[in-house]
Amino acid sequence: MKKTFKIYAVIFIVVMVILALLEVNKKETTNWRKNFNINEKSPFGLFVFNNEAKDLFKNNLRKIEETPYEYYSQHKKGVHNIIVIEKELDKESWKKILDQVLNGSDAMILMSHVPKDISDSIGYHSSDISFEEENVLKLTDKKYQNDFIKLDKFPSGRGFSYIKPKVEVLGKTVEKNNSDQANFIKISFGKGTIYAHSEPLFLTNYYLLKPGSIKYAQDVFSYLQDRETIWFVENDTKVSRFFMRFVLSNPALKYAWWLLLGGLILFIFFNAKRKQRVVPVVEPLRNTSVDFVKSIGNLYLQEGDFHDMMAKKAQYFLNKVRMDLLIDTQNLDAEFAKKLQLKTGKTIETINEAIALIRKGQDPYANVMKEDLTRLNKLLDEILK
Numbered sequence: 001m002k003k004t005f006k007i008y009a010v011i012f013i014v015v016m017v018i019l020a021l022l023e024v025n026k027k028e029t030t031n032w033r034k035n036f037n038i039n040e041k042s043p044f045g046l047f048v049f050n051n052e053a054k055d056l057f058k059n060n061l062r063k064i065e066e067t068p069y070e071y072y073s074q075h076k077k078g079v080h081n082i083i084v085i086e087k088e089l090d091k092e093s094w095k096k097i098l099d100q101v102l103n104g105s106d107a108m109i110l111m112s113h114v115p116k117d118i119s120d121s122i123g124y125h126s127s128d129i130s131f132e133e134e135n136v137l138k139l140t141d142k143k144y145q146n147d148f149i150k151l152d153k154f155p156s157g158r159g160f161s162y163i164k165p166k167v168e169v170l171g172k173t174v175e176k177n178n179s180d181q182a183n184f185i186k187i188s189f190g191k192g193t194i195y196a197h198s199e200p201l202f203l204t205n206y207y208l209l210k211p212g213s214i215k216y217a218q219d220v221f222s223y224l225q226d227r228e229t230i231w232f233v234e235n236d237t238k239v240s241r242f243f244m245r246f247v248l249s250n251p252a253l254k255y256a257w258w259l260l261l262g263g264l265i266l267f268i269f270f271n272a273k274r275k276q277r278v279v280p281v282v283e284p285l286r287n288t289s290v291d292f293v294k295s296i297g298n299l300y301l302q303e304g305d306f307h308d309m310m311a312k313k314a315q316y317f318l319n320k321v322r323m324d325l326l327i328d329t330q331n332l333d334a335e336f337a338k339k340l341q342l343k344t345g346k347t348i349e350t351i352n353e354a355i356a357l358i359r360k361g362q363d364p365y366a367n368v369m370k371e372d373l374t375r376l377n378k379l380l381d382e383i384l385k
Helices: 002-024 047-056 068-074 091-102 116-122 213-221 245-249 251-272 289-303 306-325 334-344 348-362 370-383
Strands: 061-064 081-085 106-110 124-128 135-139 148-151 158-163 168-174 181-189 192-197 229-232
Touching: 047 061, 047 213, 068 091, 068 229, 081 091, 091 106, 091 116, 091 181, 091 192, 116 124, 116 192, 135 181, 135 213, 148 213, 306 334, 306 348, 306 370, 334 348, 348 370
Parallel strands: 061 229, 081 106, 081 229, 106 192
Antiparallel strands: 124 158, 135 148, 135 168, 158 181, 168 181, 181 192
8 A cells, every 4th residue: 555655646746747847837828808807907907997097087986896776775876977897787776877867967888798678778779880800999079089099909899780869979980991880879868968888998908008098088088077986896805805815816826726736636536446435326317398498487477578478489480480381581571471371271360460469579669568478379379270
């Protein structure tokens, strides 16, 4: 046993020495992940903006790690500015922000991907408007016409594919081979104003450290009034209190920690193989498909999202028509209705009523009631019999 242990010990030492040599010779790589973390010094972190924000907002800036819902439920605020940069917003938090804007506050939302229910409530649709490797962001105001920023590293290419009337365009994405696309808009909402920018990349370390780029950021935030500003940031409390934070933040200590864990794992592996393991009792797999379907159905009923259910029912029906009846469903016009009537044998009135309900389910702004979903379900089942 002693001889075997010595062999394992020698193997372990040799492996650790090889790993140590590889680690010493390893070149440090740059993290290009778009993290938007206020403590990250990587190219796409917000460390520089976080340090410059106090001067930018004349010491009227407060960083809040709570969600807007938690914060405004506990604090009654007068009119102020609200900033959100690439932070996930739940529905309740968004309602709280809208309440503040209705009462006279201004909100600036800098997010590349905004949940659809939030963008709908503001009055725009965001999408990929550019696939170029370089974008130029410019403001439409003539006094800022000389202030622009060139995004030459991984631009998201996000913009506004649709905006409601009376929405003012403040900034655009400019390309050589394509027409200008809106990426910065202003919407009056109640007594306040909402500003939405679809390309927050210009606030990251990489671009703010470029000569002249900070002027564009100053111009964007100049639309906010000179008053108290609340910036909702990601909650990093759990990370900062983690007892291994210092060890994992230091490359040498982190490497020593992983070596220790690797040695313990090898020791446990070689030691455990000498002992008889307990034979586990394997239960046969149970078919949970029905339970899953019931759970999904109950979830939709509890949420009361009849619009989404209606859209999915319509999507399933059209796919069935394409696959089984070999009818093109791209245009739900009179020709489609006639082909479906001929192949199913149903009355043209039934077909037309079903098409009208399908269009209603596909319309994101339609007001769908429970009765509409029930009627559509009955009609589609009748047509596919």
